[in-house]
Amino acid sequence: MNIFSDERVDCIAETIYQELLKRNLISKTAKSYQIKSExxxxxxxFYRLNEDISKMVLQKIRSMSNAPEEGTSAxxxxxxxxxxxxxxxx
Numbered sequence: 001m002n003i004f005s006d007e008r009v010d011c012i013a014e015t016i017y018q019e020l021l022k023r024n025l026i027s028k029t030a031k032s033y034q035i036k037s038e039x040x041x042x043x044x045x046f047y048r049l050n051e052d053i054s055k056m057v058l059q060k061i062r063s064m065s066n067a068p069e070e071g072t073s074a075x076x077x078x079x080x081x082x083x084x085x086x087x088x089x090x
Contacts, residue, residue, distance in 0.1 A: 013040045057086060
């Protein structure tokens, strides 16, 4: 898995936290460390789910007898179609 470093995830969590505050989606009195912790957990879960779906889609395309070559527009269209279908299942 090619997940971001702890420092990068912390930075992403801080950015999301600040945006939530700016949009008044969380209380200014909320404990920032708790919110950032939940944001980190959600981000990591989201990232892992995307990676898992991507692996499933790539495996599905590669197993096709007439699979388009990776990097082609046909491959991209097929990848996006299957990725969206898998994403909607979750």
